[in-house]
Amino acid sequence: MRERVHVKDIIVGIPACAKLVDGVARHDTPARYADAVFGGAGALPLMIPPMGAEEVAVLDRLDGLLIPGSPSNVHPSLYGGGDSATPDLHDPLRDATTLPLLRAALSRGVPVLAICRGIQELNVALGGTLFQEVHKQPGRMDHRGGPGTQAERYRPKHEVALSGQLARVIGATSIRVNSLHGQAIDRLAPGLVVEAIAPDGTIEAVRLEGARGFAFGIQWHPEWRYDQDAASLALFAAFGAACREWHGSVRKAA
Secondary structure, eight states: OOOOTTTTTOEEEEEOEEEEETTEEEEEOOHHHHHHHHHTSOSEEEEEOOOOGGGGGGGGGOSEEEEOOOSSBOOGGGTTOOSOSOTTSBOHHHHHHHHHHHHHHHHHTOOEEEETHHHHHHHHHTTOOEESOGGGSTTOOOOSOOSSOHHHHTSOOEEEEEOHHHHHHHTOSEEEEOOOOSOEESSOOTTEEEEEEOTTSOEEEEEETTOSSOEEEESSOTTTTGGGOHHHHHHHHHHHHHHHHHHHHHHHHO
């Protein structure tokens, strides 16, 4: 296991989802995101409850922001998408929290890594739109995970072509990735550039051009068994390095 440099000093926020489980309201997100932040990025994960735009204030205490995936979908009213095709799969409290957090973090230069639902939130936060059901678009494959065990659903499913800074971070121009999403980017938001694409043309990764810091959105799930995949390890290591650089610059300025 690689050394966790400054793990007690570097803090990465992870916004949680709002869920109703057995009639009880819960704030949670899968543990694998925190595991990847702790073991892959070398930082302490901190869960951010979905309490709305007031949570932007937590950025004063953070060195990075990881936006995790979720079974829920960004509500189409937030990007002019019309009626919802998945009315039972929304999380308005999360939408109300993550979109302001993303805009504020990017404005400040706080490092951002947005995964699965996160890349969709990133695109919407900056003015882009989504396909509500990408598998129903002409020529597109079914990017959903399908049935089976968790390991079967998260298995590598297709190739993605990498470009730009992401290709340099990962050290490859093509990798195989898992795929567990129903939504996908339609119109790219101003300022975002495509850094990975699937064989069917679906956007798989983006970067904020001219960002003050690390700012990537990834459509697949690099956190899944991150420690067994060289590309995922490289991505989280780069994110962790950016968080440490941010921490150092903020402390120096203070």
